Amino acid sequence: MSPEKERGSKGLSRRGLFTAAGAGGLGLAAGAAGAFAVDRERGRSTDDVVPFHGTHQAGITTEAQDRMHTAAFDVTASTRASLVSLLRDWTRAAEAMTAGLEIGETGAADGAYDSPPEDTGEAQDLHASHLSVTFGFGRTLFEKDGADRFGIADKLPAALIDLPLFSGDALEENRSGGDLIVQACADDPQVAVHAVRNLARIAFGRARVRWSQTGFGRTASTSTAQVTPRNLFGFKDGTSNLKLQDGAQLEEHVWVSGSPASESWLDGGTYLVFRRIRMHIETWDRTTLREQEAVTGRTKREGAPLSGGEEFTAPDFGLQGRSGPLIDPASHLALAHPDHNNGVRMLRRGYNYVDGSDGLGRLDAGQAFIAFVVDPRTHYVPMQSAMSKSDLLAEYLRHTGSGLFAVPPGIEAGGYIGDTLFGS
Numbered sequence: 001m002s003p004e005k006e007r008g009s010k011g012l013s014r015r016g017l018f019t020a021a022g023a024g025g026l027g028l029a030a031g032a033a034g035a036f037a038v039d040r041e042r043g044r045s046t047d048d049v050v051p052f053h054g055t056h057q058a059g060i061t062t063e064a065q066d067r068m069h070t071a072a073f074d075v076t077a078s079t080r081a082s083l084v085s086l087l088r089d090w091t092r093a094a095e096a097m098t099a100g101l102e103i104g105e106t107g108a109a110d111g112a113y114d115s116p117p118e119d120t121g122e123a124q125d126l127h128a129s130h131l132s133v134t135f136g137f138g139r140t141l142f143e144k145d146g147a148d149r150f151g152i153a154d155k156l157p158a159a160l161i162d163l164p165l166f167s168g169d170a171l172e173e174n175r176s177g178g179d180l181i182v183q184a185c186a187d188d189p190q191v192a193v194h195a196v197r198n199l200a201r202i203a204f205g206r207a208r209v210r211w212s213q214t215g216f217g218r219t220a221s222t223s224t225a226q227v228t229p230r231n232l233f234g235f236k237d238g239t240s241n242l243k244l245q246d247g248a249q250l251e252e253h254v255w256v257s258g259s260p261a262s263e264s265w266l267d268g269g270t271y272l273v274f275r276r277i278r279m280h281i282e283t284w285d286r287t288t289l290r291e292q293e294a295v296t297g298r299t300k301r302e303g304a305p306l307s308g309g310e311e312f313t314a315p316d317f318g319l320q321g322r323s324g325p326l327i328d329p330a331s332h333l334a335l336a337h338p339d340h341n342n343g344v345r346m347l348r349r350g351y352n353y354v355d356g357s358d359g360l361g362r363l364d365a366g367q368a369f370i371a372f373v374v375d376p377r378t379h380y381v382p383m384q385s386a387m388s389k390s391d392l393l394a395e396y397l398r399h400t401g402s403g404l405f406a407v408p409p410g411i412e413a414g415g416y417i418g419d420t421l422f423g424s
Ligand SMILES: C=CC1=C(C)c2cc3[nH]c(cc4nc(cc5[nH]c(cc1n2)c(C)c5CCC(=O)O)C(CCC(=O)O)=C4C)c(C)c3C=C
Pocket: 231, 233, 235, 236, 237, 238, 239, 240, 241, 275, 277, 279, 296, 298, 332, 333, 336, 337, 338, 345, 346, 366, 367, 369, 380, 383, 384, 387, 397
């Protein structure tokens, strides 16, 4: 591979973007994500780049964008070198795309006429749109059918478990698992889809898509600057989510640190829990407002706990009404609250999805639930286990897809995703 290739994109601009400091955009290195950029065509500033590099990967505590395309891959490469080359190529491509640049040296339309373009091109006229690309490793990357395919079995983190089957799970094989995961989030759906499509194209011969899921209308806020969005049941979702301003809480509940030597490659990383949860929309829509609020534990309009106050008032689970506690102990709010979960919290970053209808006149709709946690054994499994047995909301849900991935730390310019695991 040429040194230029190694460095990734030469900086072909989409929409004629160029840095305030550089001329014409052609000098913009892929590592310059986050640089102030100017839209030459419209003459207005565009400040919509999420820096790719950093201590942690982007797309976790960075502000949740409006759209998502997440894909899990099975690695078909048979050697460690081939897998590492894929991770390097993905890193360079992600650096370029998140900076609003075309992939490679020749991008969508400046390459050899008789070769496929390096970039598929559907994002040519679009801004970076706050694109973030987050990568993770599944358990099967470390060990599959007893085989240590890539010489990393001894680095398998103890917390990267096979999630147990929960009561009521209806998991579909082709919507679950995967060796690798790529989560692309952006404010423009075409930018997110372009990212996953190009990473899949780059992976050809080394990894193939196992499943993918698009989503819209983030179902959580990850910053106090964001308004709480609503899920497809019409309720505010994300009110008491962990947010990027919660520094100490993020250290405690999200970021891995102080791991044993064999797992130290994951320090600064986290775990991504993925669940595709179908929501029985039509049943819910025939349910009374009283029941909907009782099931959720919050009011539909304000998102306030049923014990009173406004959206951000702490729930009072002891407050009694005429016929028992104002917040039903089996409500979603009660079952999810840290007071009933050993104090654990999670950073939720999910999306609504609608995958058309199911042929029976029902929407195939729900939530692509995505949560980042420091340890799924303590921060996800017990809560999901309790919910699957007694959450009033469970009657309206069906889990159809599942995955757990270790998300390595962020990288500096010149590194590649996974370099702490595979070596530089
Ligand atoms: C196991 C974890 C969780 C799953 C699965 C889950 C699915 C799910 N949740 C909603 C709707 C809401 N969830 C809310 C809060 C909330 N949910 C979880 C966990 C899971 N949810 C947590 C940890 C919390 C926060 C609890 C707290 O700290 O108080 C809310 C209330 C608003 C809010 O605080 O975000 C709603 C509404 C749906 C529809 C759903 C599956 C599709």
